[in-house]
Amino acid sequence: MKRYISVAVLGLVACANQHAFEKQKAELEARRAQRAAEEAVRRERQDEARRVWVEEQAARARAAEEARRARLADWRARGYEPVSFEDFVLDYKTVALGSKRVVGGFYQVFRDFETLAARPMESPAGNTPRVVVLSSSAPREVRAKLLQCRQQGICRVMLLGHTAKCTVERFGYLVREDICLAVDGMFADWAWAW
Numbered sequence: 001m002k003r004y005i006s007v008a009v010l011g012l013v014a015c016a017n018q019h020a021f022e023k024q025k026a027e028l029e030a031r032r033a034q035r036a037a038e039e040a041v042r043r044e045r046q047d048e049a050r051r052v053w054v055e056e057q058a059a060r061a062r063a064a065e066e067a068r069r070a071r072l073a074d075w076r077a078r079g080y081e082p083v084s085f086e087d088f089v090l091d092y093k094t095v096a097l098g099s100k101r102v103v104g105g106f107y108q109v110f111r112d113f114e115t116l117a118a119r120p121m122e123s124p125a126g127n128t129p130r131v132v133v134l135s136s137s138a139p140r141e142v143r144a145k146l147l148q149c150r151q152q153g154i155c156r157v158m159l160l161g162h163t164a165k166c167t168v169e170r171f172g173y174l175v176r177e178d179i180c181l182a183v184d185g186m187f188a189d190w191a192w193a194w
Contacts, residue, residue, distance in 0.1 A: 071187070075102050080160050085118045089129045093179050097163055103181060104158045107133065109150045113168075116181065120154050131181050132166055133159065138183040145186055160185035 149155035
């Protein structure tokens with residue numbers, strides 16, 4: 001009889017263990033299902049946030065493109081032809097004096113020598129292609145912005161101007177006569193692409 005009781009007790013214990021195991025398994029599966037549902041909600045929120053961000057970026061790009069086109073149309077209506085810095089350097093001595101151009105580059109001043117170049121320069125004696133800039137007859141607000149550029153040392157700008165004859169001097173001596181860009185206006189927040 002003692003033996004039968006032990007087997008019965010063991011059977012009850014095994015049955016209780018089986019029940020506890022199944023209960024733990026069900027709880028674990030419930031937690032997994034809850035985590036999966038939370039993860040699905042999190043992914044859905046991320047996807048929605050990503051979709052909204054992409055739409056905002058596309059809207060900004062469209063607005064920037066519209067602003068760029070409007071700016072170009074305004075410049076052209078005023079008689080200014082947008083050209084790349086390289087094209088301006090290659091052609092500025094052959095175009096008619098007074099030709100209106102819009103040219104982008106880095107504005108730097110070396111003492112009183114104002115220049116526009118495709119990339120920043122460390123000294124005026126370098127071999128970097130550059131154009132002499134005349135700003136003395138530019139509107140006051142343009143001269144104020146260029147003064148800020150002088151204080152910063154360098155600025156990336158888009159200059160509206162016309163070709164004009166000028167003399168380049170060094171230490172008070174005439175170095176050469178050249179064609180310069182006389183500044184009529186300035187656009188400081190711009191992209192290189194037309």
